Amino acid sequence: MPLHPSLTIVDHPLVQHKLTLMRDEGASTATFRRLLREISLLLAYEVTRGLELRTTRIRTPMCETEAPLLKGKKLALVSILRAGNGLLDGILELVPSARVGFIGLYRDPDTLRPVQYYDKVPGELDERMVIVVDPMLATGNSSVAAIDLLKEKGARNIRFLCLLAAPEGVRRMAAAHPDVPILTAALDERLDEHGYIVPGLGDAGDRLFGTK
Template sequence: MAFTEFKHPLILDKLTRMRRIETSSKDFRENLNEIASLMVYEVFRDVPVAPIKIKTPVTDTIGYTIESPVVLVPILRAGLGMVDGIQSIIPTARIAHVGLYRDEVTKQPVQYFAKKTSDIEQSFILVVDPMLATGGSAIKAIDIVKEWGAKTIKFICLVACPEGVDALSKAHPDVDIFAASLDEKLDADSYIVPGLGDAGDRIFGTK
């Protein structure tokens, strides 16, 4: 497992805009998608490519294409806020979905929806969620994706905390984690500090 925290000035600037309490849902969504698209460049750094023969206006030559199909797996609902930004860079990416909610008694994630794509065993999987807090939802989502037969999986989030990174890396040591920021800690209510609040509510304008 590798953990990557992004320090790019553009990402730091946009994340700061998102953290502000006065930021509107519209601006929050726009900056989230922009950060997601910026992060994809680094996430795909080591993705295998295959040579293909192509014809340019001048001559025949060899080009390159991503070797495996790409599948995005947003964890509903907040993960949907990152899909458009990633698809703007990888428009051919297909989308599977995993829906989870937290049981009020056990505090554990419970699956209420899951829909996979075809050929997921051969695909490059990106599980996405803006927050990596306790790690429970990310672990459960990756459990589900592995049950589908997925082999190559990466997890992308906006804000993580040490507790979540530790839990996810122990549960799935083969999954690389990418975050725009590693924040300080979890508070007593399992919110990331300093964080940015409830990402789902801020994306969709709900309470």
């Protein structure tokens, strides 16, 4: 039985190569940031594959023709603070007109449960594709809480994009939100006793921002 009814692992060689470089503990903060931006651009191609299109009539230098354009409201990117911001740059490079929202959550170190401290998201979520971004899908608690909030605000077409996922987090998402597709660069082995992904790459936020 699959971990999730709609889990996609992007096995493109460039994605896997860059992910290996990011996992290396010797990678500098600058290198980690650059690689995360590059890999997010590659992942964005896959996660936006289902955007709807309409046709419009244009004139090329040769003739008039019917050609496709994106349909409906601009898509919404929602970052789970703070590490999710590292995925935004690459996606916005591909879709610069996207609306951007933020949900602030931190994980209680004792209970591993999410604590919300901030949210600011675009309007009319019921008319937009919403892509939630967070580099790590570990326990899944923060991701589930963020998607709970977005559904309360009207979002219906939601996708979750992460760099790494643990089986425990994927199962948690499947139980809470089986209708939300998950797209990731890798499904790792497990979580350790502190809720970190193994083999993983450490704390994505700390490595991205140079903090501990």
